[in-house]
Amino acid sequence: MALTDSFARLKWTAPSAFGLGALWARGRRQWLHCLPQRLRVWLAARQPELVIVPRDEDKAEVFRDILGERQLIGALDRHAPESATAIGAGDKPAWRHRILELPAERVLTRRLILPAQVRDNLRQVLTYELDRLTPFSADAVFFDARVAAVLARGSKIEVELALCPRTRADSWLASLRALATPVTKLTWPGAWEEANLLPVAARPRPRRLPWLLAWLLGLLVVALLAAVLITPLWQHADEQTRLRQAMRGLSTRAEEVSQVREALERARYGSVAVLERKRAHPKMTELMLELTELLPDGTWVQTLNYNDGSVDLRGESTQATALIGILERGPGISNVTFRSPVMQISADGGERFHIAFDYRTAEAP
Numbered sequence: 001m002a003l004t005d006s007f008a009r010l011k012w013t014a015p016s017a018f019g020l021g022a023l024w025a026r027g028r029r030q031w032l033h034c035l036p037q038r039l040r041v042w043l044a045a046r047q048p049e050l051v052i053v054p055r056d057e058d059k060a061e062v063f064r065d066i067l068g069e070r071q072l073i074g075a076l077d078r079h080a081p082e083s084a085t086a087i088g089a090g091d092k093p094a095w096r097h098r099i100l101e102l103p104a105e106r107v108l109t110r111r112l113i114l115p116a117q118v119r120d121n122l123r124q125v126l127t128y129e130l131d132r133l134t135p136f137s138a139d140a141v142f143f144d145a146r147v148a149a150v151l152a153r154g155s156k157i158e159v160e161l162a163l164c165p166r167t168r169a170d171s172w173l174a175s176l177r178a179l180a181t182p183v184t185k186l187t188w189p190g191a192w193e194e195a196n197l198l199p200v201a202a203r204p205r206p207r208r209l210p211w212l213l214a215w216l217l218g219l220l221v222v223a224l225l226a227a228v229l230i231t232p233l234w235q236h237a238d239e240q241t242r243l244r245q246a247m248r249g250l251s252t253r254a255e256e257v258s259q260v261r262e263a264l265e266r267a268r269y270g271s272v273a274v275l276e277r278k279r280a281h282p283k284m285t286e287l288m289l290e291l292t293e294l295l296p297d298g299t300w301v302q303t304l305n306y307n308d309g310s311v312d313l314r315g316e317s318t319q320a321t322a323l324i325g326i327l328e329r330g331p332g333i334s335n336v337t338f339r340s341p342v343m344q345i346s347a348d349g350g351e352r353f354h355i356a357f358d359y360r361t362a363e364a365p
Contacts, residue, residue, distance in 0.1 A: 041066060047096035052076060052183075054102065054172055065099075078175045099185040100176065106168045107188040107197070110134070111148070112159040119147060119157055123200075126161065134163065141165055142186055142197035162188070164197055173202075287311070287359055294330045299323070306359070312339070313355045320351035327357060334358045 049065040058078050063070040112133060118125040126145055130138045143163035150157055169186060176183050182204050186197040196203070284306065291301065291313075299317035306312075317323060320342045327336045336357040343352045 049097045049099055050095040050181075051099045051101055052172070052176070054100075057171065060172070078171070097184050098176070098181055099187055100169065100172055100183045102164060102169060102186065102188045102197075104189045107162055107164045107191075108134075109160065109162045112161055113151065113156055114159050116150070116155055116157050122147070122159065126159075130163075133161070136163065136165070142169060142199065144195050144197050146192055146195070160192070162191065162195060162197065164188075169197075290330050290333070294326055295323070296326065309358055309360060311357050311359050313357070314353070316345065316350050316352050318349050318351070320353040323353060323355060327355070332360045334360075 045066050051063040051065045051070060052060050053063065054060040060076045061072060062074045062076050064073045065071075110133075114122075114125070122145055126133070126143065127138045130136060130141070130143065134141075141163040143161065145159050145161045148158045148160045164186075173183055173186075183198065184204055187195050188197075287306070288304075291304075295301070296317070296319050298319065299315065301313060301315040303314040304311065319326075324336045324338070327333050334357065336355060338354065339356045340354040344350075345352050
């Protein structure tokens with residue numbers, strides 16, 4: 001069967017608990033490497049790994065692994081159930097992983113070049129194509145694979161394939177299941193960090209509650225850290241907003257005060273201008289007094305109009321033609337002229353006159 005024909009049989013599957021568990025394990029390892037040595041060892045020692053290394057078909061050595069450092073804790077004989085105390089089968093210790101490490105000569109490895117499209121479904125594609133790529137069928141071996149390199153500008157990938165005939169591991173897997181210690185990882189010396197020859201269906205299902213609690217605690221820690229980092233920024237932004245609002249209020253009140261001040265200044269200037277204008281205009285009583293003193297007997301005024309320093313005078317007099325000379329002698333009187341000809345109005349010498357002149361007091365500018 002061609003490799004391209006198998007693509008149609010592949011279906012996208014949602015991320016399983018195994019994929020999320022691998023992601024969590026990778027993040028846990030990276031997080032541990034950031035801690036001080038003593039703290040890292042102390043945390044890893046709370047959940048060590050149990051490594052079972054077969055030496056022959058019946059006997060194996062049992063190690064306690066903490067961050068790659070192994071301590072021999074006993075030996076295991078498949079035909080002697082009492083030796084199972086070395087792996088804590090009865091007490092069920094909190095092993096993070098129970099690893100069966102096969103001898104390196106039992107595992108075959110091979111490098112393959114495949115299209116980059118198979119990367120997301122690599123295990124499924126290899127399951128369909130294993131009988132073509134190797135002398136074995138998928139039902140006869142345990143296998144795992146990883147992407148070792150990306151080639152041809154991303155169009156191809158180099159895959160490292162590792163496989164082991166089931167007959168070389170089935171006996172030990174069955175014995176450990178009988179001892180209530182099922183294996184969670186099947187690996188070999190020199191394997192890559194996440195290598196696991198066990199098929200996904202054969203791996204013990206992880207307990208979701210501890211995994212969920214760990215994720216929730218991690219999210220809680222991240223949320224608390226984010227709150228610690230964001231709270232000062234939020235407080236600073238809130239303080240800036242409050243200060244801007246206060247400044248807007250003060251600016252509004254300052255504008256109102258400025259408008260009131262300008263209105264007061266305009267009112268003051270207006271009142272001063274009125275006073276100046278009033279002071280610049282002569283008093284009518286003074287004008288009337290001067291006219292009374294200047295005009296000769298036999299002269300009376302019918303109308304007197306004053307407008308911005310100009311005086312318009314109408315009346316009758318027995319000496320109308322001499323009034324110009326008489327008025328020009330008055331202080332503040334200038335530009336005396338007849339506005340119309342003098343008219344004779346009676347036989348006794350009475351004449352009607354219409355005279356205009358300018359009048360300014362001595363204090364006026």
